[in-house]
Amino acid sequence: MMYPDTVSVGALMSLYESTPHMVLYDKDMEIKNPQTEELLRKWGSRLNPLDVVLQSVISRVAESIAEKSLAPSQDISLVNARFRDMAITVVRREAEGDEDFLTRLHDCWLTEFKTTLMNLVSTEHMTVDEAIYRLAMRFRISATSTTRAIQSLLTVR
Amino acid sequence: MLSITDALKLAKEIGFARIARYATFAAKLVVPFGIWYLIAQWIGKSIFVFSYAIPGVVGSVIEMSFFGSQIYFAGSYDYAIMKRIENAGQMFASPGERIAKQYEQECDKILVPYLYTVPLATGGLGPKFFPSTKAGRITSLLNAVVETYLSYSIITLLYDNRKFIREVFGNRMFGLYFITASQATIGWVTSYSVPTFAVMLIILLYAIHRDAHTLSELTEFPTRARILLYFVSLFSVNASLNLACCRLIDIPRAIKAHQYSLTYRPFVDPLTVHLIIQQAVRNVEGSTCNVTFYSYKQLTLERLEQIAVMVRSDRRIPRLLRFIASKHPGAQVLEMANRENPSLYLGTIDNRCLFVGLVMYWPDEKIRVGRFYFDNVYVRVEFHKIMQTERDRSRQLEEELPRSFKSLIESMEKR
Numbered sequence: 184m185m186y187p188d189t190v191s192v193g194a195l196m197s198l199y200e201s202t203p204h205m206v207l208y209d210k211d212m213e214i215k216n217p218q219t220e221e222l223l224r225k226w227g228s229r230l231n232p233l234d235v236v237l238q239s240v241i242s243r244v245a246e247s248i249a250e251k252s253l254a255p256s257q258d259i260s261l262v263n264a265r266f267r268d269m270a271i272t273v274v275r276r277e278a279e280g281d282e283d284f285l286t287r288l289h290d291c292w293l294t295e296f297k298t299t300l301m302n303l304v305s306t307e308h309m310t311v312d313e314a315i316y317r318l319a320m321r322f323r324i325s326a327t328s329t330t331r332a333i334q335s336l337l338t339v340r
Numbered sequence: 341m342l343s344i345t346d347a348l349k350l351a352k353e354i355g356f357a358r359i360a361r362y363a364t365f366a367a368k369l370v371v372p373f374g375i376w377y378l379i380a381q382w383i384g385k386s387i388f389v390f391s392y393a394i395p396g397v398v399g400s401v402i403e404m405s406f407f408g409s410q411i412y413f414a415g416s417y418d419y420a421i422m423k424r425i426e427n428a429g430q431m432f433a434s435p436g437e438r439i440a441k442q443y444e445q446e447c448d449k450i451l452v453p454y455l456y457t458v459p460l461a462t463g464g465l466g467p468k469f470f471p472s473t474k475a476g477r478i479t480s481l482l483n484a485v486v487e488t489y490l491s492y493s494i495i496t497l498l499y500d501n502r503k504f505i506r507e508v509f510g511n512r513m514f515g516l517y518f519i520t521a522s523q524a525t526i527g528w529v530t531s532y533s534v535p536t537f538a539v540m541l542i543i544l545l546y547a548i549h550r551d552a553h554t555l556s557e558l559t560e561f562p563t564r565a566r567i568l569l570y571f572v573s574l575f576s577v578n579a580s581l582n583l584a585c586c587r588l589i590d591i592p593r594a595i596k597a598h599q600y601s602l603t604y605r606p607f608v609d610p611l612t613v614h615l616i617i618q619q620a621v622r623n624v625e626g627s628t629c630n631v632t633f634y635s636y637k638q639l640t641l642e643r644l645e646q647i648a649v650m651v652r653s654d655r656r657i658p659r660l661l662r663f664i665a666s667k668h669p670g671a672q673v674l675e676m677a678n679r680e681n682p683s684l685y686l687g688t689i690d691n692r693c694l695f696v697g698l699v700m701y702w703p704d705e706k707i708r709v710g711r712f713y714f715d716n717v718y719v720r721v722e723f724h725k726i727m728q729t730e731r732d733r734s735r736q737l738e739e740e741l742p743r744s745f746k747s748l749i750e751s752m753e754k755r
Contacts, residue, residue, distance in 0.1 A: 204637040205444065207432060208614040210628050242611070258637070259440050261432070301749065308706045309745045311738070312606040316708055319611050326609035327730065330737040337741070337751055 190277055192287045196295055198243045199321060203250055209263030232335050233285060235328040236292045237274065242323035244270035296322060297336055355605075357705045367543035369584055372577045374537055376495045388496040396493025403490070404582050408589035410660035414453075415593045417658055418601070418713040421450050422693040424656060429690035432630045447634040448647045449654055451684045453661040454698055455676050484568050490578035548573045600714050602724055604731075607699055607710030610683065612730055617687045617695050620722035629694055635683035644674050679703045685712075694719060 230236075245267045250260040277284045299321060303309050319329045351359055380388070427443040498505065548570050573579070614631035622628040651657055651665045680700045687695030694715040701708045714720040742748040 202637075204635055205440075205447070206633045207435075208618070208631040208633070209432065210618070210630055212615060212618060212631075259435075259444075261435055297752070300752070303745075304749055310606075310706065311741055311743065311745050311748055312608050313701070313706075313708060314745055314748070315608045315738070316606075316610060319609060323611055325612045325730070326734040327737060330734060330741065333741060333748070334737065337748075337755065 190273055192284070192291050195240055195244065195288065196291050198247050199295065202243070202321065202323070203246060203258050203260040205259040206246060207259070207261040209261065211264040212262070212267070230286065230289045231338075232328070232331045233289050235324060235332050236289050238328055239292065239322045239324045240288065241267065241270045241274060244273055246323070248273075293332070293336065296332055300333070300336070357707065363543050364547040365583070367540045367547060368573075369580045371537070371540050371544045372491065372573075372575055372580050373495075374540075375574055376491070376577060380495075380499070385499065388492075388499045390496055390500040393493035393496035393500075396490045397497050399486075400490045400494055400578055400581070403578070404585045407582055407660075408585045410658060411586040412589050412593055413658035414660050415590055415597075417453065417661070418696055418698075418711075419596070420656070421696050422713070422715060425686065425688055425691050425693040427691075428630065428632065428686060428688040428693070431632075432688075443632075444634075445650060447632070447684055447686070449650055449657065450686075450696075451634065451636075451682055451698075452644075452647045452651055452673075453657055453665065454682055454700065455673055455680060480568060484572045487572050487578060488575050491575050494577050494581060544573065545570070597713075599717055600720060602712045602714075602720060602727075604710040604712075604727070606707050608708070609730060609734065610699060613685055613697060613710075616726045616730065617685070617697075617719075617723060619726055620719050621687065621689075621694060623722050624716075624718045627689075629687045629689045631695075632686040632688070633683065634686075635681070636677055639674060639677050641671065641674055644677070648673070695723075 245262050246260040248269050249262045249266045250258075252261070252266075296318065299318060300314065303314050303317065315326050315329045315333075318324075318332075319326050322329070322332075324332070425446065427439060427446050430439050431443040610633075614633065617631055618628045648665050652662050654662075680703065682698065682700045685695065685697030685699075686693060687697075692715075695712065697710065697712045699708065699710045712720075712723065714723065742751055
């Protein structure tokens, strides 16, 4: 399956509107992926929390690529190291071709994250723990990363 | 003697929700006995005639053994699931539309029965069957009469055999093990300890009120049914013994669960589970496993009815869960599914299942709970170790956030 040559920030953000209800994680997934680690080392320190944004976008793009490859009508995604590497390539290609891409991605992602968080106000009996769970689920990141993203919203931007 | 600060600290460590659950359980067990005791004191003991009570005693014993065994099977369902995975291997090896559909159905059959285990676990199953139709109201009334009669029968049986019970509790062998705990419990009821009894009564009334409140959120719950619920629960020795009996029968399962399962409350980290279990299996077995994450995004009534038919016809699912699936109106289950928002994790090597994870929101306690079951204790230990490191890191960061969601939003709005 091919992913478009250029991907806009808007297109990446629209991926969060719908997530698959079944995700299959293949055996070759690892807690620390060398490629992601390298990418995060290279760009992650530029903006706070760019590493969280990249983790989130890479996970969602990998799911989206996998979704297109497997039973498209079933809303199922089979994620493996290959799809993850492809997702990293997609983000890397954009970041290397456009200097401002990462800044725009970072800002858009945080705005989307904040909007989702603020929308949770309407939910009855919402707690901080439950908010972290829901945000982690929607943005495909760990609880630690979610907490860091919330913290970054609380500091002056 | 504990100071108030120490007691609060201890209560916080144990968890207020857990303490409330145990206090409710104790109140449900003790208060109805106390009320019958007071009735006997006021009206006289001549109302307890054993020959009137025989059918009730038989009915109660049958009910207790049936529900006790079914609760055991329903509770053991987690472990039974592990032996029943049939499509995971093929799903990962050669995925396609047909196998994806079969695998999805397999996941449905695991997940949907769990929607019924939350009311089972919180003890609020009974009230959920009070429908608001005329036939439902008549059934509720009959249920209340039968329940009160069964309670009367049990009290009559105990009264009729009071000498024997006294001998049993007076016996040195039994005395050594049971007398302290039993006397402490019975002491509350019989020693006219009014403040203690009053506190227990308030807890019981609160528990009933909470059950009724949960029910009224799910369905149209008439006020008269609520009054009936209060009335029956106050006298319901039968339900108390049923509850105690179920807990006793459940002990072997609970011991196994202690060795093979882990529970996290609150559970906040859905996207790290697959990495942790893969790492844990890799550390123990050398090679790792595939992980499936399954949840309901848009569950419709029509789809739910289809799943319910599958659940009802699958003989491997415990009878009690199938019974509830057949009796629960689809709209209520849909409501429960939306509120509890359950999701499932399966860790598999081909069709061998090493790990089942169930994450569910418990509306009564307003907390998301993650329960994980393991094929062997080694993977469990490894999983716990890695998960603990992740949780500690997350907790450390979380401590810097405002404690309540409201204040979090307020501080965000100020920025």
